[in-house]
Amino acid sequence: MARVQTLGLSVEEEESKEKWMKYYSSHHQILLVGEGDFSFSLCLAQSFGSAVNIVASSLDTFEQLLRKYEKAVSNVLALTRLGAMVLHGVDATEMKSHDDLKMRKFDRIIFNFPHAGFHGKESSFSLIQEHKNLVRGFFMNAGSMLRLDGEIHVNHKTKPPYDHWCIRELGIQSFLWPIECVVFKKEDYLGYNNKRGDGSRSDESFPLGKCSTFKFKLSMKKEPIPRDHHGLHKENSGIQKQNVRNMDMILGGQISGHDHGIVSTKQLSSAWPTSTEFRSLQKERIGLISTAHLHGLEIHILESFLPHSWFRSP
Template identity: 50%
Template sequence: MGNEEEHQEEVKESKEVHDDDDNSDTEDEDEEEEAEIRKKHYSSKQRILLVGEGDFSFSLCLARAFGSAHNIVATSLDTQEDIARKYSNGIGNVRELEERGCLVLYKVDAKQMSQHYFLKTQRFDRIVYNLPHVGFLYRESSYCQIQLNKRLVKGFLKNAKVLLQKEGEIHVTHKEGDPYNKWDLVKKAEKIGLILHDVVPFCKDDYPGYCNKRAHGSSSDAEFHLGDCSTYKRQELGYSSPLPGFLSSDFESSKEEGLDDYLFLAEDERMF
């Protein structure tokens, strides 16, 4: 009888060890599945909304880096037919994105996206608009062209704020220098409750496969020279400290010190 009890006890202990091993394996698998993968400012654990995509190559770069695109929603103002007509790799990029789990949305106007039937139900940790631009309607340096681009980015920021998760960030990447430093959107962003809390140089080489397309006209599939670009990160007031010198209270005094050109760089962008 004693031997039988000892045998049962050994079986029980063995089962507990196996159970512990199984639990450990499950935990290891969960940790492996949930491991965070980062690509520059972006993470596989963030819900990311990409706005104004051209051939969707930026979205695809992130998806490949993460190994999945289930956390990404990528949008374009174009229709699917437009994408096929304008970009040699556009449809191929979209198909790979969708295979990786990305939700691709067409005909999304950046100035009205908070009213989109799906997007209005969502909130995002990062909302990204690379190189916004209305298209070449006038000369790039003309008053009309500048005003149209200012209106585009202002409308985007206003709508992006609605879709932003608490402590989330809005990223706008733009070319620096004239005439983009005339878009003058620092104060406009501040008026809708957004502050600039970080500025970082944008380097295309950090995003393998990304192609900055002109997106308009007969040369829509051609790339353009980027030059100096920066990514400007914004949050709602109250969630971070503003970048020194970028609040409107500092704006006038900075102009007197000859820094107005630098400050004006805070909010413009192109998406040729």
């Protein structure tokens, strides 16, 4: 029996050929978190011609999906036929302990438009904190599920009040390195339908406006600060002071008595936290103490936590 060939390739060779959809490859192990009607997962799977490399998960149970989304069942069935693992009732802030995920490592972990629910005005401080807690919890879990050269991607709105979530800074606080921020275009993902996911209008789309894909990887070494999709360094947009304050957040506010968590080499030993948890963290994360400058003042920073370039003189 003759072997079927396509453009000189056998069926086996054609199936094993690497295929790309934007930043995602058929050779990547991909985890999708917080899926709505699973249309994004299906978009990737159909582009690859297979979904054996995809784990697609939702916070909703299967029963909730039935009530919320008209096309969820057909999308899930299509995914499973293509070989995907589909999981329901997966909390992004606890997923590293999930029975089907705790032994897995991924090349790409994707969270599209994370949202903690409609509990008031999006501009309210309390709701923004809920959203940030969700993203922070996701980062802390995803970081331990990533392969060494893997990436975490968060698609998110960038106009107010959504820019107040500070996605980039939340990643840094979770020991993830921001490698790139690029414009997100829904039309790049044929068949993807973003959903509100909550309330009586859960199956409706929401206006996206200006959006970006925030990309992170594990923070393993000091690297040049990445540029955003406008080609600008973030510190040039007035973020220096915020990043200094972030050091206090990263250190958990445990170095008291020192403005913005900046300490000198002499003060370091006496000011260092004594908790068991932080001593363990210290072993893994602390590198060199280097000299940097902020508004003309010489300071010392912990190189492993924040890059030297964020503390340039104005």
